[in-house]
Amino acid sequence: PGVIVENASIEQDLYFTIxxxxxxxxxxxxxxxxxxxxxxxxxxxxxxITATPEPVPKYRYLEDALEAGDYxxxxxxxxxxxxxxxxxxxxxxxxxxxxxxxxxxxxHPDEALAEYVAIYEAAPDSAWGMLAALHLEVIETE
Numbered sequence: 001p002g003v004i005v006e007n008a009s010i011e012q013d014l015y016f017t018i019x020x021x022x023x024x025x026x027x028x029x030x031x032x033x034x035x036x037x038x039x040x041x042x043x044x045x046x047x048x049i050t051a052t053p054e055p056v057p058k059y060r061y062l063e064d065a066l067e068a069g070d071y072x073x074x075x076x077x078x079x080x081x082x083x084x085x086x087x088x089x090x091x092x093x094x095x096x097x098x099x100x101x102x103x104x105x106x107x108h109p110d111e112a113l114a115e116y117v118a119i120y121e122a123a124p125d126s127a128w129g130m131l132a133a134l135h136l137e138v139i140e141t142e
Contacts, residue, residue: 062098071106078102093119093128100132 058073059065062081065074078099085091100115112135119132 066102071102075099075102075106089123089126090128093123093126097128097131100135104135 057077059068059070059077062074062077065071065077078095081095082092082099085095096115096119100112100119103109103112103115116132116135120129120136123129124133
């Protein structure tokens with residue numbers, strides 16, 4: 001009758017590792033016959049293509065530029081942010097409000113006022129429009 005093998009899976013694994021053909025190997029590797037070594041072909045020279053790196057910004061965040069007192073750089077950062085967020089009104093009004101506040105701090109009241117008015121006229125019911133309205137003074141004419 002049959003024999004019960006306790007480690008049948010180990011014996012089966014050994015069987016496949018001993019027989020290279022069953023393990024999926026090329027039998028010629030184990031036959032002792034010399035196999036030809038492929039001759040390397042020369043790779044034609046190609047110039048390296050390197051991309052021009054983008055300039056590294058001086059500050060990563062607007063707050064860093066403001067803390068350092070580099071207001072012209074902060075203004076440039078806000079202008080870049082405004083240009084990149086024209087399709088998202090929430091970010092656009094946020095950046096424009098920050099720009100107006102910075103212009104006011106830099107003692108450019110006419111430019112700051114124009115920015116506040118533009119924000120208020122574009123979105124009077126938004127949070128940024130309401131904040132901008134706080135900087136406006138209504139002058140009644142007769």
